Amino acid sequence: MSMATEIVQLLVQSAGTWLFEGTRSDLSDREWMALRFLALANRLSRTPTALAGFLGTTRGGASQITAALQEKGLVVRKPSADDKRSITLCLTAEGEKFLKQDPINALRDQIVALEGSDRSRLRDTLRRVLVGLDVAERRHHTDVCNQCVFLVENGEGKDRHFKCRLFRKSIAPTETSQLCTYFEGRS
Template structure:
């Protein structure tokens, strides 16, 4: 059964993982663009991108430069640390993501019943966590599941804060990817 599941995962990857360029982007550039589009403000840096891609900072900077040269990303000074830069998706980058080959797979997952999606999410999450431990790497995930997220209040008085960065978060921030994610025990 494990081999059959692996074969299915490989077949699903065929819909979005490819050799060479598709629409002018390599696999790593697609991964970077997807990550930056869904990342929170703390994770849109070359260092966080490198961590997500499992690449050196230099390699991540080269990927970001390629995306910038294609008009999909811009580099901006960080509002919080003037020594740092933030990588931001441009309007052209957002339009480009509408044609992302992974959208076909997303649509099939969205078509599943809620319970099936939840089980698939939890199961794949456990598999990825096991792979991360085995490879001694760190996985990005959404703030809402992070041990650093602190919630207070209710309703309109509900507030969120990241204990790691000691910054307030908006409700939308809690749904975005963070390269500094730490799961709750």
């Protein structure tokens, strides 16, 4: 078996520990993915359109997933604070509580147990693989806001503030470590 095939098999095995959990939690895999995404996304990416892009589905598909999560009391739709014509998808307190039972937490805990340098190497390597897959499939890549070319930082200390040049909106410091579906990597 080639090393590449072995790595793929290891990834598949690791996914098997947290995928297909619908029967135990009453959520489908796509609903879990949506819930996880909404917990990690910045406010500009918590829209039905951005969720559809992240899930690789249509807006209608994302709407059905959102409706299922709403029915279960895990997500609410709110008018956007930035644009009242838009909708922001937000986790409820019950949704946040539900994520504490997420089957993927066992995988996260194993990664946390790795040496810091091993975690960094794993993150950077997986990021390169995912970028390559996104390019090959002509998908838009989702990544952490603070790595995006559109993020501008001004000032220092208490006067430090961030802005997204794409949306021309201020970004809270906490949002810079969250996911953005409009991400463009720095070269």
